[in-house]
Amino acid sequence: ASGSEENDVVVIGGGPGGYVAAIKAAQLGLKTTCIEKRGALGGTCLNVGCIPSKALLHSSHMYHEAQHSFANHGVKFSSVEVDLPAMMAQKDKAVANLTRGIEGLFKKNKVTYVKGYGKFVSPLEVSVDTLDGGNTVVKGKNIIVATGSDVKSLPGITIDEKRIVSSTGALALTEVPKRLVVIGAGYIGLEMGSVWGRLGSQVTVVEFASDIVPTMDGEVRKQFQRMLEKQKMKFMLKTKVVGVDTSGDGVKLTLEPASGGDQTTLEADVVLVSAGRTPFTAGLGLDKIGVETDKMGRILVNERFATNVPSVHAIGDVIPGPMLAHKAEEDGVACVEFIAGKHGHVDYDKVPGVVYTHPEVASVGKTEEQVKELGIEYRVGKFPFLANSRAKAIDDADGMVKIVADKETDKILGVHIMAPNAGELIHEAVLAINYGAASEDIARVCHAHPTMSEALKEAAMATYDKPIHI
Numbered sequence: 001a002s003g004s005e006e007n008d009v010v011v012i013g014g015g016p017g018g019y020v021a022a023i024k025a026a027q028l029g030l031k032t033t034c035i036e037k038r039g040a041l042g043g044t045c046l047n048v049g050c051i052p053s054k055a056l057l058h059s060s061h062m063y064h065e066a067q068h069s070f071a072n073h074g075v076k077f078s079s080v081e082v083d084l085p086a087m088m089a090q091k092d093k094a095v096a097n098l099t100r101g102i103e104g105l106f107k108k109n110k111v112t113y114v115k116g117y118g119k120f121v122s123p124l125e126v127s128v129d130t131l132d133g134g135n136t137v138v139k140g141k142n143i144i145v146a147t148g149s150d151v152k153s154l155p156g157i158t159i160d161e162k163r164i165v166s167s168t169g170a171l172a173l174t175e176v177p178k179r180l181v182v183i184g185a186g187y188i189g190l191e192m193g194s195v196w197g198r199l200g201s202q203v204t205v206v207e208f209a210s211d212i213v214p215t216m217d218g219e220v221r222k223q224f225q226r227m228l229e230k231q232k233m234k235f236m237l238k239t240k241v242v243g244v245d246t247s248g249d250g251v252k253l254t255l256e257p258a259s260g261g262d263q264t265t266l267e268a269d270v271v272l273v274s275a276g277r278t279p280f281t282a283g284l285g286l287d288k289i290g291v292e293t294d295k296m297g298r299i300l301v302n303e304r305f306a307t308n309v310p311s312v313h314a315i316g317d318v319i320p321g322p323m324l325a326h327k328a329e330e331d332g333v334a335c336v337e338f339i340a341g342k343h344g345h346v347d348y349d350k351v352p353g354v355v356y357t358h359p360e361v362a363s364v365g366k367t368e369e370q371v372k373e374l375g376i377e378y379r380v381g382k383f384p385f386l387a388n389s390r391a392k393a394i395d396d397a398d399g400m401v402k403i404v405a406d407k408e409t410d411k412i413l414g415v416h417i418m419a420p421n422a423g424e425l426i427h428e429a430v431l432a433i434n435y436g437a438a439s440e441d442i443a444r445v446c447h448a449h450p451t452m453s454e455a456l457k458e459a460a461m462a463t464y465d466k467p468i469h470i
């Protein structure tokens with residue numbers, strides 16, 4: 001099929017929202033075209049986000065373990081060094097394999113793939129400037145905008161992707177900077193700070209707010225910050241960057257307390273700007289067809305992911321909600337199910353969030369602070385990994401499980417885990433919350449021994465009764 005025939009569904013953007021929507025639409029028997037300008041599928045996530053960052057986090061963790069942990073396990077070698085080009089090549093290989101894999105899935109599911117920049121010419125037509133220099137108009141009964149997000153810049157700071165980098169540049173540095181300053185203590189800044197810190201950079205994180213990762217449960221956050229400080233990450237909270245000078249060899253930052261006051265300077269070799277992401281709709285022509293957006297430029301949709309223009313839908317980072325790949329994927333499936341006349345549903349309160357540092361921090365549902373604010377009477381159950389046999393066996397026992405449950409009904413309201421593989425452990429809790437489980441439901445399920453998952457069972461016991469192992 002060519003783009004000029006009418007499609008049932010046209011998807012603009014081939015990220016986790018867009019490519020999943022396209023595949024699902026084709027699986028539901030809808031004739032589907034996906035337009036992507038990047039030259040590769042997978043969007044931010046596969047090309048410059050989730051995947052390359054996790055590749056570097058794993059590689060740098062191995063180096064760090066080799067330096068600091070192997071000897072404790074009786075594994076010794078005379079020297080260990082970083083081969084940065086090889087580390088980057090492994091990351092690039094993972095990205096290339098995965099993006100090509102999606103092209104394969106498009107072929108298998110008969111999704112037409114148009115490489116180029118799409119813009120609306122009408123609510124039913126998208127004009128595409130193709131990467132090979134041509135132009136084609138793609139028509140669809142339904143058009144899904146899945147154009148994602150872009151790095152948010154800060155006033156007065158120009159990103160050159162060499163000395164002043166976004167996450168994209170931070171994923172491709174050609175040498176380990178001696179001093180790395182990270183502006184913004186969100187999960188992206190902390191993950192990239194961890195990578196370079198493990199490889200030898202002295203990392204300072206400057207954050208305007210009074211806390212790192214503001215969405216995190218306060219108690220877990222405190223422990224998490226302590227862990228990162230133990231790894232020699234420095235934090236300057238309640239601090240704003242008011243000037244950046246790149247005229248010398250390195251970068252000189254001028255800082256000021258968030259509430260105003262005396263200025264100080266901070267020198268860096270590389271500065272990472274990670275102060276959030278902003279919806280990307282440049283050149284799309286939304287105003288031409290009258291699609292409504294909010295103050296932040298996010299496209300407004302109803303519960304069916306339809307905009308105020310009936311044929312136009314939107315999903316993923318470009319609409320309100322958590323800016324996460326798995327949320328974009330869920331949006332994509334639900335949106336297409338509605339288009340196909342079925343039902344779809346995404347509950348943003350039950351989307352897990354993971355920070356892939358070491359230890360990882362994962363959570364689902366509400367924090368203790370949120371529950372308190374809602375005036376709900378609650379109980380907290382906690383269990384430290386220090387009392388978990390598997391964590392002790394592998395000598396990696398920093399962290400804890402914290403469960404917040406309704407005092408009356410014991411229904412689980414939120415689960416927060418800090419552990420080496422918290423991002424995997426959290427899904428038992430995600431399932432429990434989605435099924436409306438009580439903490440006793442988790443506690444009475446037989447968990448294999450010895451596993452880190454037993455800590456979740458014990459924290460569940462601690463919520464309504466007593467744990468066994470502490």
Ligand code: FAD
Pocket residue numbers: 012013014015016017018035036037038042043044045046048049050051053116117118119146147148149167168188280282283284315316317318323324325326327328356
């Ligand atoms: P995107 O992935 O941004 O994809 C949109 C695509 O649309 C892009 O490829 C773009 O080229 C294309 N496009 C835009 N406009 C047009 C146009 N007019 N015509 C044609 N194509 C167009 N999330 C997680 O869940 N887990 C993680 O571990 C994680 N790590 C991250 C690490 C980093 C460093 C970054 C930056 C992000 C990370 N994220 C992570 C966030 C995640 O990448 C995004 O939430 C996700 O990619 C959003 O998916 P999307 O499909 O909405 O948009």
